[in-house]
Amino acid sequence: MRLAAALFASRGNPKEPVPFQAILPLQLKRKVSGKGDKTSDVCCIYEMSVLFACFKSNDFNQAPCAKEMEAFQKCYINHLESVKKKKEREAKGILTPGEKKLSHKQINILLEKFPNFK
Amino acid sequence: YPSYYIKPVHKKEVQDELAKSGELQKLVHMPTRAALNDQTCSPAQDDLINLFINYIMRDGLKVLARDLVERAFENIKRIQLEKYHKCASEEDKQKIELNPRVIFHQAVENCKPILNLTPIKRGGVRYQVPVPITPKRSQFLSMKWLIAAAKEKDSKVRFHHQLALELIDAANNRGRVVKRKQDLHRQCEANRAYAHYRWS
Numbered sequence: 001m002r003l004a005a006a007l008f009a010s011r012g013n014p015k016e017p018v019p020f021q022a023i024l025p026l027q028l029k030r031k032v033s034g035k036g037d038k039t040s041d042v043c044c045i046y047e048m049s050v051l052f053a054c055f056k057s058n059d060f061n062q063a064p065c066a067k068e069m070e071a072f073q074k075c076y077i078n079h080l081e082s083v084k085k086k087k088e089r090e091a092k093g094i095l096t097p098g099e100k101k102l103s104h105k106q107i108n109i110l111l112e113k114f115p116n117f118k
Numbered sequence: 119y120p121s122y123y124i125k126p127v128h129k130k131e132v133q134d135e136l137a138k139s140g141e142l143q144k145l146v147h148m149p150t151r152a153a154l155n156d157q158t159c160s161p162a163q164d165d166l167i168n169l170f171i172n173y174i175m176r177d178g179l180k181v182l183a184r185d186l187v188e189r190a191f192e193n194i195k196r197i198q199l200e201k202y203h204k205c206a207s208e209e210d211k212q213k214i215e216l217n218p219r220v221i222f223h224q225a226v227e228n229c230k231p232i233l234n235l236t237p238i239k240r241g242g243v244r245y246q247v248p249v250p251i252t253p254k255r256s257q258f259l260s261m262k263w264l265i266a267a268a269k270e271k272d273s274k275v276r277f278h279h280q281l282a283l284e285l286i287d288a289a290n291n292r293g294r295v296v297k298r299k300q301d302l303h304r305q306c307e308a309n310r311a312y313a314h315y316r317w318s
Contacts, residue, residue, distance in 0.1 A: 044250055045313060051232070052307045060300045060307075062228075063291075069232055076250035 030111050034104040044075040123149050128157040156180075164219060166226065173261050186278045191218035193282035215289070225288035229260035229295045233306040248306035248313050260299075267294045 051072050054065040062069065090105050102110075124145060127133050136142040156168050167187065175183035198216050205211045215221055234255075235246040251259075268281035287293025 048233070048248065048250070048313060049310065052310055055303060055307060060303050061291075062232075072232065072250060073253065076252070080252070 027117065030108075030115055032104045032107045032111070037104045043079040044072060047072040047075045119151050120149075123151045126150050126153045126157070128153050128159055129163075130159050156184075167219065167222065170222070170226075170261055173258075174265055186281070189276075189278035190281040190285065191222070193279050194218040194221055194286060197282060197286060218285075221289040222285055225264065225285040225295075226257065226260050228291050229263055229288050229299050230256040231259055231299050231302050232256065233303065234259075235302070235305060235309065238312075245312045246305070246309050248309055260295075263295045263298055264288065267298075270294075 047068070051065065051068045054068045055062075058064050086103075090103055093105075093109055095102075095106055095109060099106075127136065127145070133142065136145065156171070157163070171180070171183045171187050174186060195216065195218050198214055198218075198221070202211055202214045202216060205214065215224070230253075231251065233248045234251045236249045237244045238247045239245075264281070264284055267284045268277055271277065271280040284293060284295060288295050
């Protein structure tokens with residue numbers, strides 16, 4: 001035990017407050033990761049609930065629910081199309097001014113154009 | 119084929135439509151792939167039936183698959199004719215559908231699901247969440263279920279006979295496959311609370 005204590009003492013006793021050592025440069029990267037971008041497709045929930053109400057009332061017989069089914073399908077197809085268009089726009093790198101939600105690729109384009117430091 | 123080779127338009131009606139809309143001019147001078155062996159411009163050809171034959175086919179035995187489907191249609195015709203001649207009144211006779219292709223289309227249409235359950239993992243628990251599906255996937259599931267139901271048969275019954283029975287039942291909105299679709303919809307409805315959560 002005396003030997004271990006001597007070994008620890010040779011490293012120097014830690015003094016509070018610990019002096020700050022900037023090992024890595026104090027700079028943010030010029031990129032944003034895409035991890036937080038992913039949102040699962042939350043769409044057509046209203047149409048789905050309407051469809052379920054119709055199904056419940058008709059004991060899951062599809063014949064009288066044709067309108068609700070079509071509305072639900074349309075909603076989903078429109079959602080898929082809009083997602084596809086958004087992806088195409090991102091791939092081209094088009095940025096519309098005044099957009100609230102930017103994807104990580106669009107932010108990276110902006111950061112490249114206007115870096116924080118030289 | 120290189121990726122820029124386009125698929126051929128083998129149906130006369132589709133070609134006429136393209137000619138009207140002006141799209142034909144664009145496609146005429148593009149390099150085209152060869153048409154598949156089961157693609158013809160004959161009006162007796164049905165793309166959906168060809169697809170169904172492909173789904174039944176195993177190990178590349180196209181002749182067997184086509185033969186099974188054709189026998190199934192023959193069986194449908196026989197069963198329907200029997201019903202037709204046993205009918206007393208003209209009204210009932212008119213209600214019976216004799217064309218097996220129409221029955222096939224109706225059966226596929228009646229078995230198409232609208233939602234599906236996908237497992238989504240949140241907080242270590244896998245929830246079955248109801249999710250919309252594309253029309254193509256829905257059509258594929260319908261045909262797959264029909265074939266699976268026909269395979270679940272008594273060993274003494276022939277596959278084409280069982281398939282004929284399944285198709286007739288499905289076209290009349292009853293039977294195993296329609297029940298399977300409705301059970302899926304019921305489960306989706308039971309799990310609708312999970313869909314309401316804003317997954318993010």
